[in-house]
Amino acid sequence: xxxxxxRRLLALLFSFGLLAAACGGSDAxxxxxxxxxxxxPAASSDLSVAVVAPSASDDLAFTQSMIDSLDALGITxxxxxxxxxxxxxxxxxxxxxxxxVDVVIAHGTQYGGSLAxxxxxxxxxxxxxxxxxDTQGLANVFAYYPxxxxxxxxxxxxxxxxxxxxxxxxxxxxxxxxAVAYVNGFVAGAEANGASxxxxxxxxxxxxxxxxxxxQAHIDQGADVLTGTSQxxxxxxxxxxxxxxxxxxxxxxxxxxxxxxxxxSQVYHWEVxxxxxxxxxxxxxxxxxxFELNLENGGLEIEYNDGFELSDDVIASADxxxxxxxxxxxxxxx
Amino acid sequence: MRDFFxxxxxxxxxxxxxxxxxxxxxxxLGETVGQKSGVLNLGVDGVMQLSAFFAYWTMLERGSxxxxxxxxxxxxxxxxxxxxxxxxxxxxxxxISGIGIFLFGLGFSDLMFRRQVGSPRPVPQxxxxxxxxxxxxxxxxxxxFQHNLLTYFAFAAVPVLALMLRSTTFGMNVRAVxxxxxxxxxxxxxxxxTRAFAILIGNTFAGLAGAALVLELGIxxxxxxxxxxxxxxxxxxxxxxxxxxxxxxxLLYGLVxxxxxxxxxxxxxxxxxxxxxxxxxxxxxxxxxxxxxxxxSAPAALTRPFSR
Numbered sequence: 033x034x035x036x037x038x039r040r041l042l043a044l045l046f047s048f049g050l051l052a053a054a055c056g057g058s059d060a061x062x063x064x065x066x067x068x069x070x071x072x073p074a075a076s077s078d079l080s081v082a083v084v085a086p087s088a089s090d091d092l093a094f095t096q097s098m099i100d101s102l103d104a105l106g107i108t109x110x111x112x113x114x115x116x117x118x119x120x121x122x123x124x125x126x127x128x129x130x131x132x133v134d135v136v137i138a139h140g141t142q143y144g145g146s147l148a149x150x151x152x153x154x155x156x157x158x159x160x161x162x163x164x165x166d167t168q169g170l171a172n173v174f175a176y177y178p179x180x181x182x183x184x185x186x187x188x189x190x191x192x193x194x195x196x197x198x199x200x201x202x203x204x205x206x207x208x209x210x211a212v213a214y215v216n217g218f219v220a221g222a223e224a225n226g227a228s229x230x231x232x233x234x235x236x237x238x239x240x241x242x243x244x245x246x247x248q249a250h251i252d253q254g255a256d257v258l259t260g261t262s263q264x265x266x267x268x269x270x271x272x273x274x275x276x277x278x279x280x281x282x283x284x285x286x287x288x289x290x291x292x293x294x295x296x297s298q299v300y301h302w303e304v305x306x307x308x309x310x311x312x313x314x315x316x317x318x319x320x321x322x323f324e325l326n327l328e329n330g331g332l333e334i335e336y337n338d339g340f341e342l343s344d345d346v347i348a349s350a351d352x353x354x355x356x357x358x359x360x361x362x363x364x365x366x
Numbered sequence: 367m368r369d370f371f372x373x374x375x376x377x378x379x380x381x382x383x384x385x386x387x388x389x390x391x392x393x394x395l396g397e398t399v400g401q402k403s404g405v406l407n408l409g410v411d412g413v414m415q416l417s418a419f420f421a422y423w424t425m426l427e428r429g430s431x432x433x434x435x436x437x438x439x440x441x442x443x444x445x446x447x448x449x450x451x452x453x454x455x456x457x458x459x460x461x462i463s464g465i466g467i468f469l470f471g472l473g474f475s476d477l478m479f480r481r482q483v484g485s486p487r488p489v490p491q492x493x494x495x496x497x498x499x500x501x502x503x504x505x506x507x508x509x510x511f512q513h514n515l516l517t518y519f520a521f522a523a524v525p526v527l528a529l530m531l532r533s534t535t536f537g538m539n540v541r542a543v544x545x546x547x548x549x550x551x552x553x554x555x556x557x558x559x560t561r562a563f564a565i566l567i568g569n570t571f572a573g574l575a576g577a578a579l580v581l582e583l584g585i586x587x588x589x590x591x592x593x594x595x596x597x598x599x600x601x602x603x604x605x606x607x608x609x610x611x612x613x614x615x616x617l618l619y620g621l622v623x624x625x626x627x628x629x630x631x632x633x634x635x636x637x638x639x640x641x642x643x644x645x646x647x648x649x650x651x652x653x654x655x656x657x658x659x660x661x662x663s664a665p666a667a668l669t670r671p672f673s674r
Contacts, residue, residue, distance in 0.1 A: 088476070088588045090485040114476060114588055201631065206641060231637060232630040235644025239592045241389075244583055245382050245624060249631040252378035263587065266486045270584040274491060289488060289585075 079310060082110040082128040084121050085139040086237070087263040089113045093283045094263060098139050100284065101302035105310075109137070116238065122146035129154040135313060136160070137306075141209050147173060151319075158313045160306070163210050165322060172318040174309045176302065178325040180210040180261075180282065181217030181366035182357050183298025183332045187259060187280040188221025188229075189353045190296055193346040194278050195257040200229045201250025203260035203268050205237040211261045213366055214282050214298070218259055220365030221353065230255065240267035247271040269294070278340070287337040295340045296350075304331040328358045369632045370625075373505055379624045380509035384517060385582065387620030389414070389575040389591075391520045393598035394605065394612040395527055396442075396571025401602055402531060403564035404544040404667040405453055408464030409445070410572045411595025412471020417441040417576030419475035422586035423482060425489040435516070435577050442573020443566060445471070450562040457671035468595070476588040483586070491584035492516060516578040521613070523571075528609040540564050544665035547672040557672045597651070604654050606662035615651070622647045 081102065085095040089111050102109050110128065115121035121143050128136045129150060137160040138147050144164060151159050151170045161167070162176035191200050200222050204211045219229045230253065232246040244267030247258055251271065259280035260268045269289040272279040279290065281297030305323035312321070325331030334350060336342065356362035369375065393410050400407050421438035425431065449467055452458045492514035496502075500511040531537040539560045542550035547557045572595065579594070580586050601619065605611025626643045629635045635643045 088480070090480070091587065092485055096485070116589070207637060230631050230633060232627060233637065233640040233644070234627075235641050236592060238589055240583055240585070240587060240590055241386065241579060241592075241594070242623065242627070245386055246627050246631070248382060249378070249624075249627045252375070252382075252628070253631050266488075266585045266587055267583050270488055270491065273488060274584070288485065 079134040079313065080110075080132075081107050081135045081137065082133045083112070083137045083139055084115060084124045084128070084143065085111070085113045085137075086116050086121070086142070087114065091263040091284075092286050092289065093261075093265065095139060097284045097300040098137065098302050101300070101306060104301070104303045105307055115140075118142050118146060122150065125159070126150050126153075129157045129159075134158065135310065138162075144168065156318075158309070158318045160309055167320055167322060171320050174312075174319045175322045176305050176309075176325065177322075178210050178213070178300050178332060179327075179364075179366065180214035180298065180332075181220070181364040182327045183282065183334060184214040184217025184219075185221035185357060185362065185364040186327075186334050186350050186353045187282070187296060187298055188218040188223075188227075189225050190342070190346055190350050191218070191257045191259065191278075191280055192222045192225035192227035193349065194295060194342075195227050195255075197254050197256045198227055199254045200227050200257045200259070201247065201253070201255035202229055202231040203243055203246045203250070203258070203265065204231065204233045205243075205262035205264060206235055207233050210283075214261045216366060217364045218280070220363070225349075227257075234264070236264065237262050238264055240264045243267040244271050248275075251275050251277060285335050287335075287339070291337065291339045293340065294337045295342065296334055296336045299333050299335050300325060301331050301333055304329055327354050367634055370629055370634055375628055375632070377505050377509045379621065379628045381512065382624035382627065383617065383621035384510070384513060385620070386623050387616040388513075388517045388520050388582070389579040389594055390598050390601055390619060391613055391616040392516075392523075392575035392578055393572050393595055394601040394616055395520070395523055395609055396568035396575070397599055397602045398568075398605070398607055398609060398612055399527065399531070399540065399564050399571075400568030401668055402544045402607055402665055403540045403561045404547060404665055404670060404672070405561050405565055405568075406460045406464060406599075406669045407449060407467070407565070407568060407572075408461060408596070408599060409449060409467025409471065410464075410568075410575075410598055411591050411593060412468035413442055413445045413569055413572040414576035414579065414591045414595045415471040415475040415589070416445060417573035418580035418590050419478055419576075419586055421577035422489060422580045423478070425581065426483065426487065429490070431490070431492060431581060434581060435574070438573045438577025438580075439570055440573070442569040442571070442576070445573070446566040446569025449569060450565040453565070453671070454558050454561050457673065460669045460671075472589060475590075479586060479588055486585050486587050488585050489581075492578075492581045514578075514582065516574065516581070519574075520578070524609045524613045531609070536560075536563070541665075543672070544667055547667050547670075551672070551674065561672070597648075600651060600655065603662075603664070604651060604658065606658060607665065615654070618654075619647045619651060622650055 087095045089099045112124035135158045159173045164175040167173040167175045234242045243264040247268035257278045273290045285297045287294045417438040421434040424437040425434040497511040501507040543557045601615040604615035
């Protein structure tokens with residue numbers, strides 16, 4: 033009888049300890065190892081900035097592209113990442129707004145519904161939301177999206193030149209957002225240059241194992257070049273490495289995943305549009321505008337891997353594709 | 367559809383299905399032993415995440431597949447000891463404790479990855495070994511006998527665990543404390559120790575499942591398991607707490623997922639139906655659970671703490 037309350041107390045303490053440790057993992061301070069000062073203003077201005085993002089800030093994909101972009105602007109944001117659960121993201125977004133952070137970046141299409149509820153409660157806070165093509169009519173929300181089909185098309189042009197079998201495999205998460213834009217652009221670029229493509233959407237943004245098997249399925253069907261989008265592509269790149277198949281990246285430079293087989297990556301330079309938004313905010317406009325990342329404004333860039341040799345002709349055809357997309361003579365299939 | 371039923375595609379699909387099934391099978395087998403003793407562990411996914419990270423980290427730092435596998439097993443053992451202490455000694459509610467373990471695994475593996483690794487970096491993957499003679503059988507060899515050692519281990523463990531649960535003294539004790547712990551106790555069986563050992567076995571398998579997953583992929587990222595451990599728990603019900611049943615469920619799940627991927631790659635499944643097709647393995651499992659629900663019964667003392 034006397035030990036019963038002690039057991040319950042120990043169990044409670046244990047559960048509390050586990051949950052505390054778990055919470056420690058989901059609330060990252062910043063992308064670099066140094067941690068962040070909660071009250072630190074942005075380096076490029078007096079504005080304080082926070083980012084809420086669905087995947088890890090060092091995912092070599094969607095979230096890292098934003099962190100790298102802010103770093104390029106000299107901004108060390110507060111970061112809450114890994115918020116696949118929208119309710120967690122909503123709590124973080126509201127929390128930053130309540131703390132008085134000037135600019136809260138909700139880096140995920142899925143956060144739109146939460147933002148529609150939160151933004152009106154904090155009219156002095158600027159919310160930056162993407163990828164999205166509209167601000168939901170909210171005066172203190174800026175929206176941004178990448179024209180991922182553009183870089184996808186250029187990657188497809190290069191891939192068509194690299195493939196020897198003429199067969200290219202594409203893996204994606206779900207058919208939505210910038211993933212479908214990239215995939216459609218890539219397919220258009222590759223097929224316009226004589227390659228055949230096959231696309232597999234796994235249905236998951238995070239299932240690395242399924243993405244790896246999707247890549248393997250393409251290779252089984254004869255593909256000798258692969259590309260893909262989402263943070264789960266690390267599994268597909270692993271399969272590419274194992275089978276010595278070339279890879280094309282998007283969102284972030286993925287060369288580090290395989291310095292021998294990653295040919296090129298479409299890199300998002302969010303800083304191009306984020307800087308514009310911050311300037312507008314400082315000038316008194318808190319939101320209400322939509323920004324597009326594209327090849328013309330430098331928001332999208334094709335970064336080549338020096339470790340993968342491409343002929344001058346291939347580079348020239350990629351440059352021609354970029355020029356054609358910018359002047360409108362090439363349809364990227366978006 | 368005709369393209370799918372070619373020998374090369376079927377061989378590739380079966381091989382892929384077996385690879386996909388392996389972590390489910392390992393985790394499900396372990397969970398079966400635990401549940402047979404009356405202990406539900408919803409923390410399987412968290413244990414897998416922890417073991418996957420530490421196996422990956424070991425691989426990064428030491429470059430030894432054997433050491434990485436052993437570390438994965440060791441993490442499972444440690445988490446098993448903690449879970450046994452909480453559920454057997456402290457008699458905490460098993461469902462809540464399991465969720466706590468899951469959240470801890472999810473968060474701590476994420477935290478450690480950020481602090482110790484940063485960006486995902488590839489490590490050497492588990493090599494495939496062809497079983498002598500069997501691997502040379504045309505087509506069958508490529509599909510069934512060209513896998514890594516942990517895959518062979520997972521399937522070899524099925525009859526071993528089945529035999530252990532059915533025919534050994536320990537196995538009979540496990541079943542006894544899972545069905546009627548009071549009766550087992552009156553016959554001199556230590557309910558606490560039996561359940562503790564069953565939990566240790568279960569978590570060791572979960573640890574091995576995490577190591578098998580990460581070493582097959584050759585890379586780690588936060589939330590690597592993506593809920594795999596929870597599906598493994600569901601497969602225990604699907605398999606009616608029998609190792610052969612768990613294997614059937616894991617293979618069904620893996621083969622359906624692999625078939626869907628191959629059909630998408632062959633453009634048999636149109637892109638407009640892609641998302642619906644992606645749900646096929648889960649839907650099939652749920653349907654099977656519904657069908658089986660009335661025909662099988664869980665261990666009678668499952669989730670019930672024991673006290674004299």
